[in-house]
Amino acid sequence: MDMRASSLRRVVAAALLALAALVPSLPARAMAPEAVRALAFGDNDAKIAALGTLVAADDPQAVPFLQALADGEVQTAGESQVLIVKGAAATDALTGASVSPLPEARDDVVINNRVRRVVAGAIAALKLAASDRAIRLAAVKALQGGADEEMLPAVKKALAKETDPEIRGLLELTQATIQLSSPDRATRVAAIRALAESNDPSTKTLLLGLLERKGDAWAEADAEIRAEAEKSLRSVEGRLAAGEMAGRIFSGLSLGSILLLAALGLAITYGLMGVINMAHGELIMVGAYATYVVQNLVRSHFPGAFDWYLLAALPAAFVAAALTGMLMERTVIRFLYGRPLETLLATWGLSLILIQAMRTIFGAQNVQVENPVWMSGGITVFANAVLPYSRIVIIGFAAAVLALVWLLLTRTRLGLFVRGVTQNRPMASALGVPTGRVDTLAFGLGSGIAGLAGCALSQIGNVGPDLGQSYIVDSFMVVVLGGVGQLAGTIYAALGLGIANKFLEAWSGAVLAKIAVLVFIIVFIQKRPQGLFALKGRMAEA
Amino acid sequence: MQRRIFMKRLVLSAALATAGLTATVPVLAADTIKVGILHSLSGTMAISETVLKDTALMAIDEINAKGGVLGKKLEPVVVDPASNWPLFAEKARQLITQDKVAVVFGCWTSVSRKSVLPVFEELNGLLFYPVQYEGEELSKNVFYTGAAPNQQAIPAVEYLMSKEGGGAKRFVLLGTDYVYPRTTNKILRAFLKSKGVKDTDIDEKYTPFGHSDYQTIVADVKKFAAGGKTAVISTINGDSNVPFYKELGNQGLKATDVPVVAFSVGEEELRGVDTKPLVGHLAAWNYFMSLKNPANDGFKKQWADYAKAKKLPGADKPLTNDPMEATYIGIMMWKQAVEKAKSTDTNKVIAAMAGQTFKGPSGFTAKMDEKNHHLHKPVFIGEVQANGQFNVVWKTPGPVRAQPWSPFIEGNDKKKDEPEKK
Numbered sequence: 001m002d003m004r005a006s007s008l009r010r011v012v013a014a015a016l017l018a019l020a021a022l023v024p025s026l027p028a029r030a031m032a033p034e035a036v037r038a039l040a041f042g043d044n045d046a047k048i049a050a051l052g053t054l055v056a057a058d059d060p061q062a063v064p065f066l067q068a069l070a071d072g073e074v075q076t077a078g079e080s081q082v083l084i085v086k087g088a089a090a091t092d093a094l095t096g097a098s099v100s101p102l103p104e105a106r107d108d109v110v111i112n113n114r115v116r117r118v119v120a121g122a123i124a125a126l127k128l129a130a131s132d133r134a135i136r137l138a139a140v141k142a143l144q145g146g147a148d149e150e151m152l153p154a155v156k157k158a159l160a161k162e163t164d165p166e167i168r169g170l171l172e173l174t175q176a177t178i179q180l181s182s183p184d185r186a187t188r189v190a191a192i193r194a195l196a197e198s199n200d201p202s203t204k205t206l207l208l209g210l211l212e213r214k215g216d217a218w219a220e221a222d223a224e225i226r227a228e229a230e231k232s233l234r235s236v237e238g239r240l241a242a243g244e245m246a247g248r249i250f251s252g253l254s255l256g257s258i259l260l261l262a263a264l265g266l267a268i269t270y271g272l273m274g275v276i277n278m279a280h281g282e283l284i285m286v287g288a289y290a291t292y293v294v295q296n297l298v299r300s301h302f303p304g305a306f307d308w309y310l311l312a313a314l315p316a317a318f319v320a321a322a323l324t325g326m327l328m329e330r331t332v333i334r335f336l337y338g339r340p341l342e343t344l345l346a347t348w349g350l351s352l353i354l355i356q357a358m359r360t361i362f363g364a365q366n367v368q369v370e371n372p373v374w375m376s377g378g379i380t381v382f383a384n385a386v387l388p389y390s391r392i393v394i395i396g397f398a399a400a401v402l403a404l405v406w407l408l409l410t411r412t413r414l415g416l417f418v419r420g421v422t423q424n425r426p427m428a429s430a431l432g433v434p435t436g437r438v439d440t441l442a443f444g445l446g447s448g449i450a451g452l453a454g455c456a457l458s459q460i461g462n463v464g465p466d467l468g469q470s471y472i473v474d475s476f477m478v479v480v481l482g483g484v485g486q487l488a489g490t491i492y493a494a495l496g497l498g499i500a501n502k503f504l505e506a507w508s509g510a511v512l513a514k515i516a517v518l519v520f521i522i523v524f525i526q527k528r529p530q531g532l533f534a535l536k537g538r539m540a541e542a
Numbered sequence: 543m544q545r546r547i548f549m550k551r552l553v554l555s556a557a558l559a560t561a562g563l564t565a566t567v568p569v570l571a572a573d574t575i576k577v578g579i580l581h582s583l584s585g586t587m588a589i590s591e592t593v594l595k596d597t598a599l600m601a602i603d604e605i606n607a608k609g610g611v612l613g614k615k616l617e618p619v620v621v622d623p624a625s626n627w628p629l630f631a632e633k634a635r636q637l638i639t640q641d642k643v644a645v646v647f648g649c650w651t652s653v654s655r656k657s658v659l660p661v662f663e664e665l666n667g668l669l670f671y672p673v674q675y676e677g678e679e680l681s682k683n684v685f686y687t688g689a690a691p692n693q694q695a696i697p698a699v700e701y702l703m704s705k706e707g708g709g710a711k712r713f714v715l716l717g718t719d720y721v722y723p724r725t726t727n728k729i730l731r732a733f734l735k736s737k738g739v740k741d742t743d744i745d746e747k748y749t750p751f752g753h754s755d756y757q758t759i760v761a762d763v764k765k766f767a768a769g770g771k772t773a774v775i776s777t778i779n780g781d782s783n784v785p786f787y788k789e790l791g792n793q794g795l796k797a798t799d800v801p802v803v804a805f806s807v808g809e810e811e812l813r814g815v816d817t818k819p820l821v822g823h824l825a826a827w828n829y830f831m832s833l834k835n836p837a838n839d840g841f842k843k844q845w846a847d848y849a850k851a852k853k854l855p856g857a858d859k860p861l862t863n864d865p866m867e868a869t870y871i872g873i874m875m876w877k878q879a880v881e882k883a884k885s886t887d888t889n890k891v892i893a894a895m896a897g898q899t900f901k902g903p904s905g906f907t908a909k910m911d912e913k914n915h916h917l918h919k920p921v922f923i924g925e926v927q928a929n930g931q932f933n934v935v936w937k938t939p940g941p942v943r944a945q946p947w948s949p950f951i952e953g954n955d956k957k958k959d960e961p962e963k964k
Contacts, residue, residue, distance in 0.1 A: 044706060072927065112925055112935040113822045114706055117798035201768035202799075208769060244765060251757035258755075363855060364584035364622075365592055366781055368813070371788075376816060378792050384764055388792035391757070460788070461754040462781045466585060470752055505758045510749040511719050 040082040077103035125151040128158035140170040196232035199239040200383040207233040243382025254391040256498025257398035261453035263478035267490040268446035279351035281468025287317035287454025307372040317455035318448040325447020358465040366464035483531030574617035578637035580648025585625025586780040597866040600848040601873040634658040644886035652722040672868035676725035682961035687872040690944035698826035702773040710773035712743040717777035719748035732950035756789040774802040797822025808863035827864035828919040835905035913960040916944030
């Protein structure tokens with residue numbers, strides 16, 4: 001229908017498109033009714049054919065309708081009526097008139113992955129001519145690797161008009177992926193050469209397809225073109241490998257930061273104070289439940305501030321875990337200083353009590369802690385390496401907690417006392433340090449940090465009464481490996497274990513990686529019982 | 543001497559007391575029939591199994607409201623094996639020997655079922671197992687109301703390979719490390735080979751129970767997917783699914799690029815997961831909450847009312863799923879069989895179970911096979927929607943007979959399609 005469209009209509013269409021991008025609910029008026037009906041009533045093959053005609057017609061007015069289709073907002077009523085239904089409001093997809101009251105008998109127009117993929121491609125292709133640069137960029141990114149032959153005219157047209165170098169580059173790549181199957185040899189070679197610049201994993205798929213053998217014949221008969229394809233493939237693979245490495249190091253760092261958070265509290269209670277606290281994991285769990293409670297309170301009392309509930313949850317988690325820890329210290333642990341075996345048994349008992357208490361209060365099932373919206377999704381640094389926001393936040397958070405602990409231990413009076421008491425208790429006492437109170441406060445600090453870890457962990461894992469059990473072994477592993485009594489050792493051990501675990505996992509699978517790390521630690525501790533960083537001098541004998 | 547006389551008296555009175563007790567037992571038993579419920583209510587499997595306990599209680603309430611079975615009320619005995627496999631066996635023994643239950647409804651993971659199996663066979667108990675599983679088992683003491691591989695896994699993979707399903711050429715078989723995923727993947731590997739898929743195009747991966755860091759796995763899937771159209775077949779079980787799907791969403795692995803089909807993820811497991819980034823990922827089951835038919839409408843309403851009345855967690859958003867349906871069908875069929883046999887005696891009930899039919903919420907009439915202790919069930923494949931429900935994109939025309947001994951495992955052609963008689 002566009003073939004005969006007047007230039008005036010094109011101008012109107014362009015203006016409408018800009019509007020459409022802002023107001024996605026704007027109904028499409030001028031789409032071919034047969035295409036709309038085919039999309040609403042036809043089977044999947046008919047739907048895909050109709051999408052092809054819409055893209056070939058390059059009619060941007062179809063975008064709102066297609067978006068509604070992708071969002072599952074298109075319904076049919078009767079034999080021919082097609083509706084876009086948003087909440088209680090409905091518009092007729094063909095006439096654009098609002099429909100009320102809604103017809104009683106309506107059927108959802110349901111699409112599957114195959115159609116959804118084509119719909120997404122069609123929307124992107126139709127948005128290529130948008131005036132807003134951000135929309136164009138998003139559209140061309142969405143087209144990477146998902147372009148079909150029908151889109152070639154749209155891509156070419158966009159390429160002719162495009163001035164932005166980044167979008168041009170991506171458009172050229174998209175054009176090349178379509179032209180890979182061009183019957184013209186020169187076009188094909190040019191396309192393959194252009195694709196060498198791609199860093200998208202789907203390009204690899206396309207190039208690999210050329211190098212495939214089908215029975216006796218090659219998918220690409222021309223040996224020269226195959227050589228070109230191989231060259232481009234190597235270049236793409238090189239770039240993909242970089243992204244892969246970046247992703248792997250990031251996931252190692254992320255695991256390391258989680259281990260660090262979990263172990264940092266233990267580095268104080270066990271590392272500095274020498275208390276074998278088997279209930280450490282349960283203090284993490286207390287922090288996670290505190291987060292859950294705060295989340296519920298914020299949701300019921302300040303629903304508008306829900307996205308920022310974590311800010312309130314952090315102090316709550318710290319205080320809840322610290323109070324629990326101090327209570328444990330005052331009532332049980334302080335009578336057992338210097339008796340490691342009894343401490344171990346007593347704290348293990350305490351951990352069971354805490355787990356059962358949570359089961360009684362919150363139930364045995366996992367509770368739901370939701371991510372704030374700003375923690376969903378991620379940054380794409382390479383086409384094949386996406387860094388999720390939640391993990392970036394946790395890495396930053398771990399660093400912040402670490403800095404605070406370090407400042408507290410080295411720059412404050414309490415830190416001085418803690419160090420003094422751990423280094424030489426009788427001497428510190430003789431100099432007037434209230435050792436009993438310092439013990440309680442230090443234990444509270446370690447516990448509070450465990451609570452902070454729980455708050456962070458609630459964002460990426462499950463929150464249930466058994467949460468702590470899965471972290472207690474890891475925490476002890478980190479502290480023992482790092483060297484008891486050393487904060488720096490804990491950091492190196494956590495990051496080292498995190499990265500080692502992730503590289504091993506990629507190579508041997510998650511189950512074996514876990515076993516390998518444990519074996520490594522057993523061997524390491526046999527060779528070097530004092531851990532990575534040993535205390536030196538007289539303190540070592542104490 | 544004195545002491546011996548005292549001892550004698552003690553023994554005598556104890557014996558008398560027991561005699562008195564045994565005499566009263568039949569009277570007590572006449573009032574109710576005890577029914578055991580053996581589902582994890584804590585630990586990693588609680589996310590999936592807790593609702594099955596409630597479903598069983600709801601079905602028992604329904605039966606009791608209609609007068610019970612053989613004129614007696616059913617009395618549920620609920621125990622919590624806490625996702626601890628050896629504890630399952632202990633609790634099963636306790637249910638049969640101490641509580642003297644007539645039948646047990648329970649288990650989710652295959653490792654828990656394998657753990658209780660010797661107990662049921664030794665004590666001649668009766669177990670109804672409501673979850674899809676890997677097959678390779680047939681016991682006269684167990685009725686399997688979930689799917690065998692040919693009623694779930696194989697049709698799902700066939701769909702993924704079809705044009706509608708995206709025409710996948712490479713497969714990642716991802717599972718929790720225990721008997722169900724390992725066996726299912728063995729069957730699927732053999733099946734894929736029979737379809738001409740090369741070993742290099744299959745990547746098998748396992749994670750421990752309760753695994754929560756899926757960064758590497760998702761990154762590896764992306765890498766593998768660059769080698770050709772890829773689909774992921776997930777047999778991850780329990781609460782690990784939550785971090786797995788969160789990671790999928792965060793890393794932007796879309797269903798249109800790499801669809802993930804899961805065999806252990808239903809409406810309940812996705813509760814609390816933001817499903818908007820997951821739209822289009824798949825699950826294969828014999829029932830979905832979204833099915834439209836009068837039987838399902840009734841089932842959903844019954845569950846919603848029950849959840850609200852009992853103030854169950856999540857009652858504000860009541861969800862039904864496949865294992866709940868299978869639990870429900872199992873209990874109803876057991877009731878029919880007891881009424882047919884006019885007894886709760888294990889052997890008589892087993893005989894009466896053969897050929898029982900029940901019109902289930904799936905909208906089809908499920909039939910207990912005359913021989914192999916498995917149900918004839920329809921197969922549905924659904925895509926996740928933004929609201930956490932599944933939208934059926936493919937289904938079988940009617941119920942499918944189960945093949946507990948998958949033809950894709952060597953030597954199974956010689957195995958009998960019915961349990962050994964003892």
